[in-house]
Each structure stands twice: as structure tokens, then as C-alpha cells.
Amino acid sequence: MCGIAGIVSQSSDLAVIGPMTEAMSHRGPDGAGIWSDGLCSLGHRRLAIIDLSVKGKQPLCNENETVWIVFNGEIYNFQELRAELELLGHEFDSHTDTEVIVHAYEQWGADCVKKLRGMFAFAIWDQHRRRLFLARDRVGKKPLYYINNGRCFAFASELQGLLQNPEVQREADLEGVDSYLSWGYVPAPLTGFKNVLKLPPAHFLVLDVGPVETKTRIERYWDLQYSPKIKMTESEAGDLLREKLTEAVRYRLISDVPLGAFLSGGIDSSIVVGLMAQVSGTRAKTFSIGFDDNDYNELRFARAIAERWGTDHTELIVKPDELAVLPKLVRHYGEPYADSSAIPTFYVSKITRSGVTVALNGDGGDESFAGYDRYAATRIADKLASLGSFGAVTAALARFLPDSIDPKNRVRRLKRFLSVAHADRPVRYSNWVSYFTAAAKKQLYAPYFTEAVATKNRQGWMEDLWKEVGDLESVDAAMAVDIKSYLPYDLLTKVDIASMANGLEARSPFLDHVVMEFAAQLPIHLKLHGRQSKYLLKKTFADLLPPENVRRRKMGFGVPIARWLRTSSRELLQDTLLSHRARKRGYFNPDRVHHLVREHVTGKADYSFQLWNLLMLELWHQEFVDACAPAVNQTHMGSLVGDAAQALSTSRG
Numbered sequence: 289m290c291g292i293a294g295i296v297s298q299s300s301d302l303a304v305i306g307p308m309t310e311a312m313s314h315r316g317p318d319g320a321g322i323w324s325d326g327l328c329s330l331g332h333r334r335l336a337i338i339d340l341s342v343k344g345k346q347p348l349c350n351e352n353e354t355v356w357i358v359f360n361g362e363i364y365n366f367q368e369l370r371a372e373l374e375l376l377g378h379e380f381d382s383h384t385d386t387e388v389i390v391h392a393y394e395q396w397g398a399d400c401v402k403k404l405r406g407m408f409a410f411a412i413w414d415q416h417r418r419r420l421f422l423a424r425d426r427v428g429k430k431p432l433y434y435i436n437n438g439r440c441f442a443f444a445s446e447l448q449g450l451l452q453n454p455e456v457q458r459e460a461d462l463e464g465v466d467s468y469l470s471w472g473y474v475p476a477p478l479t480g481f482k483n484v485l486k487l488p489p490a491h492f493l494v495l496d497v498g499p500v501e502t503k504t505r506i507e508r509y510w511d512l513q514y515s516p517k518i519k520m521t522e523s524e525a526g527d528l529l530r531e532k533l534t535e536a537v538r539y540r541l542i543s544d545v546p547l548g549a550f551l552s553g554g555i556d557s558s559i560v561v562g563l564m565a566q567v568s569g570t571r572a573k574t575f576s577i578g579f580d581d582n583d584y585n586e587l588r589f590a591r592a593i594a595e596r597w598g599t600d601h602t603e604l605i606v607k608p609d610e611l612a613v614l615p616k617l618v619r620h621y622g623e624p625y626a627d628s629s630a631i632p633t634f635y636v637s638k639i640t641r642s643g644v645t646v647a648l649n650g651d652g653g654d655e656s657f658a659g660y661d662r663y664a665a666t667r668i669a670d671k672l673a674s675l676g677s678f679g680a681v682t683a684a685l686a687r688f689l690p691d692s693i694d695p696k697n698r699v700r701r702l703k704r705f706l707s708v709a710h711a712d713r714p715v716r717y718s719n720w721v722s723y724f725t726a727a728a729k730k731q732l733y734a735p736y737f738t739e740a741v742a743t744k745n746r747q748g749w750m751e752d753l754w755k756e757v758g759d760l761e762s763v764d765a766a767m768a769v770d771i772k773s774y775l776p777y778d779l780l781t782k783v784d785i786a787s788m789a790n791g792l793e794a795r796s797p798f799l800d801h802v803v804m805e806f807a808a809q810l811p812i813h814l815k816l817h818g819r820q821s822k823y824l825l826k827k828t829f830a831d832l833l834p835p836e837n838v839r840r841r842k843m844g845f846g847v848p849i850a851r852w853l854r855t856s857s858r859e860l861l862q863d864t865l866l867s868h869r870a871r872k873r874g875y876f877n878p879d880r881v882h883h884l885v886r887e888h889v890t891g892k893a894d895y896s897f898q899l900w901n902l903l904m905l906e907l908w909h910q911e912f913v914d915a916c917a918p919a920v921n922q923t924h925m926g927s928l929v930g931d932a933a934q935a936l937s938t939s940r941g
Contacts, residue, residue, distance in 0.1 A: 290346070291315030291333040291788070292358040293449045294411050296420050296495060297440040298327065305329040307452040308444055314620075315360070315445060315788045323347040323356060327497065328413040328420065332358045335791055337646060338366075340544050343382035350390050351379065354415045357393075359386045360445050361408035361430045362795065364539035369403060393421065401492055401509050405539070405801065409487075411443060420495040426510045426801045427652070428489030428776030431784060433622075435484055436504060441495055446785070447479065447622025451912070456484060460913050465624065465875070465905065466741040467749070469729065470722045472626030472901055473777040475749055480623035480908060489776045510801070512771065512808045514764045525814055526828040528806065536800035537563040540648055547646035548573030550636055550794075551601070553589025553837060555659070555822060556650025560797055562832030564648060565597040574599040575640040575647070577632040579606055579848055592834045604639050606632050606847075611857055618907045620789045625908075626723060626901040627778050628847040633786040641792040651779060652798035655770045656807035657822040658815035661701075662720055663763045667816070669709040669716055670762040691893070713762075714754040717769065723901040737875040763816050764808070771804075850896035854889050861885060861903060869914070870906050 291312030295305055305322050309331030313320070316333025323330050332346035349356045363369070366385035369392060374380070378391040385406075392400035393412050401423045409430035412421040422443060424432050433450050434443035444450040451458070461482040464474040474480055476488040487493055490510040496503045518525065537560060541547065549561050551574040564572050574594050578587035587603055594601035610631060617630055640647045654660050691700065708719040719725050724732060733741075753772055757765040780799075787794040797803070807815070810824065817823035826838055853861050864870065865885060871878050881902065887893040 290335050290358075290360045291445040291449065292346075292360045292409065292411060293331040293442075293444040294358060294413075294420070295329045295440060295442045295453070296327065296413075296497060297442075299440075302329060304453055305331040308442070308449045309333055311452050312444065312446055312449045314791055317791045319345060321345050321347055325413075325415065327418070328356075328415075330356060330358045330411065330413060335645070335793060337362065337543055337545055337793060338385055339383040341382070344384045344386070346386060348382075348384070348386050348390065350394060351381075355390055355394060356413045356415070357386060357390050357410055359389060359408065359410040361406060361410070361425065362540075362793070363388060363404050363406040363408065364542065364800075365405040398492055398494065398507075398509075407795075407799070409445060418497040420497075421492065422487060422495075423492040423509075424487045424489055426490045427771065427780065427799050427804070429780050429784060429796065429799060431781065432487045433479065433484060434487065434493075436495075437483060438502075441502070441504075446620070446788075447481070447484070448619065450484065451622070457482065458912055458915065459483075460909065462737070462740045466729075468624040468626070468905065469724045469732075469901060470718070470750075471773070471777070472723050472897075473781065474623055475773060475777050480912070489772075512768065512804060514760055514768065514808045516809070517811050518806075518809045522814065522824070522827075525810060526824055529824060529828050532800075532803050532806050533559070533797060534563055534567065536797035536803050537648070538567050539800070540795040540797055541568055543646050545645040546573070546643070547648070547795075548575060548600075548640060548644040550574075550640065550647055550649040551576050551590045551593055551599075552650065553586040553591075553593060554650060555826060555833065555838065556653030556798060557590075558593045558650070558833055558837055559653075559825070559829045560648050560650050561593055561597060561599065562829065563797075565599070572597065572599045573643050574601045575636055575643070576601070576603045577606055577636040578603060579632075589837050592837060596832075596834060600643075602639055602643065604635055606635055609856065610635060611852065611860070614904075614907060615911065616789075617786075618904065618911050620785050621781070621908075622785075622912075623908070624905050625781065625785075626897075626904050627782050628849045628900050630782050630786055631847060633782055634789065637787040637790040637792045637794075641790040645791075646793045646795060647787070648795045648797060649783065650798060651783060651794075651796040652775065652804070653822070653825065655767055655775050656798060656804050656815075657825045658763055658767060658812075659821050660770075661821075662717070663766050663816055664819060664821065665705050665709075665720070666713070666717070666762045666766045669705070670713075672709050673711075713765065714751045717754070717766065718750050721774065723897050728898070732876050732880050734874055734877050761812055763812050767808075849900050850888075850894050853896055853899055854891060858889050861889070861899060864906050865899070865902055867906075869910070873909065876902075 293305060293308040302322055302324050309320060309322060312333050316335045318336040319334040321332045330347040336344060347356050347358050363385035366388040369388050373391045373395060376395060380387055389410060392403055407429035408425045409432040410423055422432060431445055432443060433447055435456055437455060440455045442450060442453045442455060450456055459482040461478060461480060464478040464480050467478060468474050477485040479486055491506055491508050493506045549564060549572060551557050551561055561572060561574055576587055576590040578585045613634060617634060708716045753769045757768045760768060783794050814824040862885060865881055884895045884899055888895040888899055
């Protein structure tokens with residue numbers, strides 16, 4: 289697990305690649321390396337996990353030093369691939385998975401990515417071909433950002449690294465901002481910055497540097513197939529599921545450094561911890577986060593699992609004053625990002641890193657085994673929509689239901705469901721998962737911003753995803769869309785950045801592509817059985833789970849942001865969103881922003897998700913767009929940290 293950077297340019301030199309690499313030192317605290325041949329420069333920060341010797345140092349090359357690589361991630365099947373490549377005549381100098389990728393590229397070219405089982409973002413410079421080959425893993429666990437302006441092609445694991453390159457201009461991309469206001473993240477290929485892109489998951493990029501012109505091509509190399517469905521008994525499917533997930537856990541226990549697990553107390557992380565205990569036969573280290581709000585606190589469920597397996601368990605309560613970390617999070621995420629659960633994820637990563645270097649988690653279980661409520665809601669809505677005019681009655685019914693300021697209130701959730709249950713799938717889904725719907729944007733946007741993004745409507749991105757799933761059954765369709773949107777750009781971005789900010793590697797057995805491919809082809813009733821979510825998963829691993837953990841309603845990794853924004857963080861909210869600096873951007877109608885703030889802080893309505901979205905957007909502008917320095921300004925960030933801490937301290941007084 290590491291941070292990588294690179295430049296391909298006729299003027300490529302170490303003076304630029306050095307700062308790009310150093311800016312990501314948190315991703316690789318165990319060492320650094322840079323290399324250049326004058327046309328291509330590569331940089332690497334190392335978090336040593338496999339083969340801790342100097343032979344694991346990157347950039348790493350083949351025997352004759354014509355193929356060079358920088359790699360971020362883990363290839364879990366590298367030992368099997370190494371054996372296969374040795375039979376084909378390849379010779380190895382180290383015991384690293386990195387060297388396996390080099391020889392796999394020599395043997396199979398671009399198809400090497402199809403052989404890899406793991407999480408990865410890597411760059412290979414092929415000197416003979418004058419070719420740069422970039423690739424990103426199937427679901428997007430490892431990030432990769434780049435620019436390509438004709439003079440320079442540059443890439444990095446994080447925007448912090450890329451922004452050190454003077455070719456990158458710190459100008460907000462309004463199309464990206466518009467997307468962010470919808471989803472709370474910016475989907476690939478866009479970022480928050482104009483002309484800065486990210487490689488989508490399951491894609492590779494080839495840059496061929498010719499004597500006259502440079503050519504670029506990007507291709508998708510993998511996609512989930514939801515048909516044909518597997519034909520076997522429920523018992524047989526359960527046995528195969530257990531076999532595949534156990535294998536995925538076993539692969540992720542390969543490490544030359546201490547490892548543990550995030551334990552939320554939910555189904556997925558609990559299964560992972562149970563399998564870890566069974567496979568390793570040792571006492572695992574587990575780490576959990578809680579809140580001083582019972583509606584968001586899962587610690588007792590996590591504790592039950594820890595006691596069941598006798599783990600060495602560590603807990604932390606996250607309190608409102610932990611919001612002082614916001615400026616640091618803004619800097620690490622690098623582009624607008626609105627998932628407030630990044631806060632507890634950062635802190636659980638921090639306490640976990642104090643005990644281990646690698647942590648397994650339960651990410652991906654919901655998207656493969658139908659764990660979210662919206663999957664059942666999608667099925668119901670499809671049935672209502674098929675009733676024609678009767679389906680439209682649901683919107684009228686929604687207007688008669690009372691409002692609530694409690695984000696977990698069931699009537700409130702029902703009202704949101706009914707209001708768009710009759711609509712087409714893309715519209716319905718967008719309204720359920722978005723921060724600002726199309727209607728809400730009309731009230732929020734100032735004329736300037738409306739005009740600026742009018743011809744760049746990224747709502748169409750979500751519509752395209754729904755077109756891709758075609759006529760899939762409703763539950764499979766919703767999961768397929770999530771795996772190409774919410775999973776990579778929200779959940780996996782959150783965990784990668786929060787964990788790597790603390791020099792911690794996070795591994796996700798449920799995101800093993802073999803497990804995902806199996807789950808995709810399971811019959812729907814084995815995932816969503818009536819109203820029971822994760823049916824086969826729960827039944828197969830019932831022996832690992834206390835009944836109370838199985839029966840309880842899914843809580844999610846939520847944060848009591850609504851209460852915090854009314855109390856301890858009220859002044860931070862008001863001072864940031866109602867400031868002259870924020871108004872001067874001209875994006876939003878000031879009266880509407882005032883209304884959202886006033887209604888929320890007085891308890892008349894709950895606009896916590898929208899306000900958090902706006903708050904993080906403004907903090908991002910202040911840090912990156914308003915900053916004049918070409919690099920991340922540490923003095924500026926220190927000032928922001930101090931301002932945030934002072935605001936929080938004042939609001940508590």
C-alpha cells in the first residue's frame with residue numbers, strides 16, 4: 289500500500305516528481321523512491337506490507353531495466369501468478385507482488401490486469417515502446433488522478449500529490465461542483481478541478497509517446513454479469529458462498545506486518561472477524577467507533593462479536609469537538625466530498641494504526657447481497673409504477689404525511705419513498721440518494737451558476753448508468769448502479785483516504801471480484817427474500833453471528849450531524865456558509881442558504897445533509913481554490929485548523 293506519482297513530458301525531471309511524491313508521505317511512511325530517464329519520471333512512497341527488505345523498494349524494474357513500475361495496492365494471488373510466470377521463463381529478484389506485475393505485463397501486455405486479484409492502481413513505463421500504462425482495480429479501491437494537457441501527462445494517487453505539479457491550475461470545475469451537489473462526490477472522470485481527471489474503476493489507460501504526437505486510449509477491462517443465474521439448491525449456494533468468502537479472507541491475511549479489523553457490529557464486518565478467527569486460529573485485534581447518541585451507537589453490537597471471538601478489542605467515542613479535524617480531511621480528500629462518516633472512519637483508522645498496519649473490513653457486502661433498504665424500495669416502486677395511474681396516487685399520498693426533523697423517522701422515510709415511487713427508475717433513485725434534487729437546485733442556484741452548468745447536466749450520468757443495466761430485475765439493477773457510483777466514489781474513496789491519511793492499509797474481502805461475480809449471478813430471492821435483506825449471507829454465516837446482531841435494523845455508519853450542526857458546530861456552520869467569502873462566489877441564492885441554515889438550527893426542519901454538503905464545498909474552496917500557492921500551503925491549513933478549533937471552542941462555551 290503506497291502513494292504513486294509520475295510525469296511524462298519532454299522536460300520531465302526530478303525537481304517536480306520529488307514534491308509530488310513527498311506530498312503523499314502519509315500514504316507511505318516507510319520509505320521513498322524516485323527515478324527518471326528524462327522523458328518519464330516516477331515517484332513512490334512506501335508502506336511496507338509484503339517483503340520488507342530493500343528489494344521491495346520502488347520504482348522497481350525488470351532484469352534489463354526497460355520496464356519500470358510504481359504500484360499502490362495488494363495483489364493477493366501474486367504467489368500463484370509468480371509460479372505461472374516462472375514456468376514461462378521469467379526470473380524474479382524479490383518476493384514482492386510488485387515484481388509479479390512487471391513480469392505479468394511483459395507476458396500478457398494490457399491483459400495482465402485481468403490476471404490480478406486484489407486492489408491496485410499502478411503505472412508502468414515501457415521504455416522500448418515509449419508507452420505509459422496505467423490501470424485501476426475493478427471496483428475502485430485505489431485512486432488515480434491525472435492531467436493531460438498536451439505538454440505534460442502527470443498522475444498521482446491523491447490530488448495532494450498532483451497539485452504540486454505547476455501544470456495543474458487550481459480552478460474549480462463547475463460541472464464537477466454541480467455533480468457534487470447532487471451526489472456528495474464527483475464521479476469519474478471529473479474531479480473538483482478543471483482539466484484534472486480520475487481514471488474510472490476497471491479501466492486502463494495507454495499513453496503512447498510518438499516522435500510527432502502522443503496518443504491516449506482508455507478501455508474498460510471488467511464488468512459484472514448478472515446473468516445467467518446460477519442453478520443450484522440454496523444449500524449448495526450457501527456452501528459455495530462460504531468457500532469463496534473464506535478464501536477471500538484467507539488471501540487478505542497474507543502480511544509481513546501486524547493486522548486487525550474494523551468492527552462495526554454490522555453483519556458484514558462481523559462475518560469477516562469471525563472468518564479471520566477461524567482461518568488464522570489466533571486472537572485478532574478489532575477496533576470500533578461509537579457516539580454519545582444511542583441512535584448512532586453500535587458499540588454494544590461490536591462488543592458482542594469481540595466477546596464471541598475473544599478479540600483484543602479497542603473502542604473510541606467520537607464527540608462533536610472531533611470536527612476540528614475537518615480542515616485536515618478537506619486537504620486529504622482533495623476534491624469536494626460530503627459523506628460525514630469520513631469523520632469516524634478517520635478516527636477508527638487512527639486508533640487502528642496505533643495497533644496494526646493492515647485492517648480488514650466489511651465494505652461491499654451491502655452492494656452484492658442487497659443490504660440497503662432502497663433495494664426493497666426499488667422493487668416495490670417498480671410494482672407500483674406498473675399500475676399506471678394508481679401508481680401516481682402515491683405522490684399525492686406523500687403530501688398528506690407529516691414532516692419530521694428526525695432523519696431516522698420511519699414516516700419521513702415513507703414520505704420520501706412515496707413522493708417519487710411512481711417515477712422512472714433514474715429519477716426515483718436520484719431523488720432517494722441525492723443531497724440536492726433537481727427541484728432543490730432550482731431554489732438554491734443563483735442565475736450565474738444555473739447558466740454555467742445548464743449545458744453540462746451531470747444528472748445524465750446517472751441516467752446513463754441506468755441505461756447500462758437495461759432490463760435487469762429491479763434489485764439487481766439498483767445494486768449494479770450502486771457498484772458503479774455510490775460504492776467507488778463515496779464508500780471506497782472515504783475508506784482509502786481516511787485510512788491512508790493514517791498510514792493504514794484497508795482490505796475488503798467482500799470486494800474480492802470472485803466473490804462479487806458469484807453474488808451477481810445468485811438468484812434474486814437468495815439476496816432479498818421477501819423483506820429480508822442479505823438472506824443467503826445471514827443464513828450461511830448464522831453460526832458466526834449472535835441472533836441479536838442479525839435481527840436488528842440496519843443502522844449504517846451514520847453520524848449525528850443534525851444535532852451537532854444545531855449545537856456544538858452551529859457557529860462554525862453559520863460563520864462559514866453565511867460569510868462574505870461564500871456569498872462572493874456567486875453560486876447560490878443567499879436567501880435560500882440563509883433559509884436552510886435558519887430552519888435547521890432552530891429545529892424547524894432537518895437540512896443536515898444539504899448543509900453538510902455546502903459546508904464541505906465551501907471549506908474545499910477556501911483550501912484549494914482561494915489558496916494562491918501552487919502547492920498545498922501548510923501555513924494556510926494550520927490557520928484553518930486553528931480557526932475551526934476556535935469556532936468549536938467558542939460554540940461550546
